[in-house]
Amino acid sequence: KPQTRPAVSAPAPAASQPPSRSLSPLENAASGHDAELSRLFADVSRDPSRAHEALAKLANMAHAARKVLRETGKEAPWVARYFTQTVSVSVDQLGGHARAVTRELALLVLRELAVASPTMFATQAMELTLPRILRLSSDRDVHVAAASEETAESLVGTILSLDNADSRNHLLSILVAQLPERGESANAPAHLPRVVSLISQLCKSMGTEALMEATPRVLPGLFESFHSPVSDVRKSVVFCLVDMYCILRDWLWPHLAPLTTSQMKLVSIYISRRREAAAANTNTAATKEDTIGGKTTTQAEGKENDVPTTIVA
Structure with a gap:
């Protein structure tokens, strides 16, 4: 019986290699940075x-x-x-x-x-x-x-x-931890005015409700700092309390009860100054608007009655 030759199958095509992906500029830079930073x-x-x-x-x-x-x-x-x-x-x-x-x-x-x-x-x-x-x-x-x-x-x-509430609260906790504890005002660090100034900046960035919640954490350290023998520390505390008042208004007053009479008077003076400055700015802006419109109004014409009675930031 004649033998049949087995069919010759075509060779399987070689597996094609996927084209190499080109690296992005960031990835190229990263590979170079890895070696450099490791060294x-x-x-x-x-x-x-x-x-x-x-x-x-x-x-x-x-x-x-x-x-x-x-x-x-x-x-x-x-x-x-x-x-x-x-x-x-x-x-x-x-x-x-x-x-x-x-x-x-x-x-x-x-x-x-x-x-x-x-x-x-x-x-x-x-x-x-x-x-x-x-x-x-x-x-x-x-x-x-x-x-x-x-x-x-x-x-x-x-x-x-x-603009993240958790990050803001964490930052506030870090800053408040730098304030003196009860009885430590005399030995407060030299950078305390800077700390209070940053707390003030942070408070001004908060909404009313957030600042209300933060007030019990902030005030004890500020009150202790108010007893510092360093005038710059006391002044920074006054400015911070005034900034807080500009947001919280009369809600803040009962929380200031631990202040002495002289301290409370000082805070009130600076609140009044802030009110006067705000009123002056309001009048200046109104006068400019009237001048642009072709009319100039002076306080003698009754403008002083338009001074706002509330404090603005």
Whole structure:
């Protein structure tokens, strides 16, 4: 029987390789940053004297990451991966052992990093960094002190820009913790006026209900600070209470009962000044509008009766 030759099957086509995906500019930059940052942090770990050099590079990278977030709405990939190490190196150089110029550089890194990754900074770094930054506002080096104030303002502004109630409450807790406890006003830290000023700024950003809820947390430390022998501290407390009154109005009065008669009188004086300033601004604006419309009205024509009786912020 003749043998039949088995059919020859066509060779299976070679599996086609999927086309390689081109990396985005952000991914290309991230791969380069990974190698650079790994070497950078390893170098600082082996030789702490290289911290200044590392901070200079981190400042440039954080500034670039800030620009990426602004232009694309996305955070630079390296920020999340190296966030903790960046904060750690910066905080380590805020101490008195570091040169003044290095402390300034560390503050710059934190300032840029907060803007480059605001949510992560608010949840993971604010509690660690802000108290240390505030302490530097009374540094003996004027440049460090100025950089500290700028950084604190920037961090608070960054948190407020998130428009997140939880972040705002967390920030308030951090600041209130810097206020003196009962009986500690005489030994209050030199940066206390800065702390009270930031609390005032935060209070002004709150709505009425939120500030009402926060009032029991804020007032005890303010009352204790009011007993400080330092006039700048007492003045900052007065301004803060006036700012709170501008929002809460007469609701606040019963809560001010612990103030002494002289303290209450001082607060009342500054509230009256705020009222007078608001009235003057209102009259000036009204006069300008009348002038533009072809008519100029003066107080002699009865304008003084239009002065508002309530305080406005």
